[in-house]
Amino acid sequence: EIVITQxxxxxxxxxxxxxxxxxxxxxxxxxxxxxxQQKPGQAPSLLIYAASTRATGIPARFSGSGSGTEFTxxxxxxxxxxxxxxxxxxxxxxxLTFGGGTTVEIK
Amino acid sequence: xxxxxESGGGLVQPGGSLRLSxxxxxxxxxxxxxxxxxxxxxxxxxxxxxxxxxxxxxxxxDSVKGRFTISRDNAKxxxxxxxxxxxxxxxxxxxxxxxxxxxxFDPWGQGTLVTVSS
Numbered sequence: 001e002i003v004i005t006q007x008x009x010x011x012x013x014x015x016x017x018x019x020x021x022x023x024x025x026x027x028x029x030x031x032x033x034x035x036x037q038q039k040p041g042q043a044p045s046l047l048i049y050a051a052s053t054r055a056t057g058i059p060a061r062f063s064g065s066g067s068g069t070e071f072t073x074x075x076x077x078x079x080x081x082x083x084x085x086x087x088x089x090x091x092x093x094x095x096l097t098f099g100g101g102t103t104v105e106i107k
Numbered sequence: 108x109x110x111x112x113e114s115g116g117g118l119v120q121p122g123g124s125l126r127l128s129x130x131x132x133x134x135x136x137x138x139x140x141x142x143x144x145x146x147x148x149x150x151x152x153x154x155x156x157x158x159x160x161x162x163x164x165x166x167x168x169d170s171v172k173g174r175f176t177i178s179r180d181n182a183k184x185x186x187x188x189x190x191x192x193x194x195x196x197x198x199x200x201x202x203x204x205x206x207x208x209x210x211x212f213d214p215w216g217q218g219t220l221v222t223v224s225s
Contacts, residue, residue, distance in 0.1 A: 046207075046212065050209055089212075091211065095169070096154040099151070
């Protein structure tokens with residue numbers, strides 16, 4: 001099983017600032033990597049797939065990078081609606097696994 | 108509009124069974140793999156099971172193998188999760204989701220809560 005480690009667990013950021021979230025995979029997943037956003041009381045929604053491709057309708061302030069075992073999600077200028085929990089996921093092999101999540105909170 | 112609506116959750120005793128359903132609309136259901144993902148209260152996401160378009164292939168996370176069965180009825184645009192021998196650790200919100208070509212999950216349903224407790 002590929003273990004995904006997300007960091008930090010919590011990130012305190014002021015509106016308008018940049019946020020950088022990280023994930024590390026226990027073995028290479030190439031670019032078979034995605035990011036999801038989950039707002040309180042809602043289901044997750046897809047942000048990024050193939051490590052760096054934004055899903056339909058996702059604003060350009062969200063960007064993904066990385067390959068192999070190290071991945072980053074950057075939110076260039078945090079808006080009020082971006083405060084949420086973010087999960088990363090690989091889809092290289094079974095079982096598909098998620099990271100433990102990063103909560104982006106208002107500083 | 109693509110929509111997924113789960114149902115069937117509830118309170119069940121340890122060792123009991125429950126069948127979850129997911130009604131799909133707004134897309135060609137038979138053209139997509141489908142999946143179940145769960146989230147224990149206050150915890151992260153855990154992928155549970157996935158099924159091929161025609162139902163001929165299913166894959167499960169180890170913790171539910173032999174207890175859970177994923178299935179689908181393409182004529183009724185419906186996905187199912189039969190859960191047997193339920194344990195306290197199966198308590199979670201269960202989401203169904205469409206699997207896209209990149210094996211990512213989009214969209215998700217609103218979830219249905221399963222509580223396993225005596």
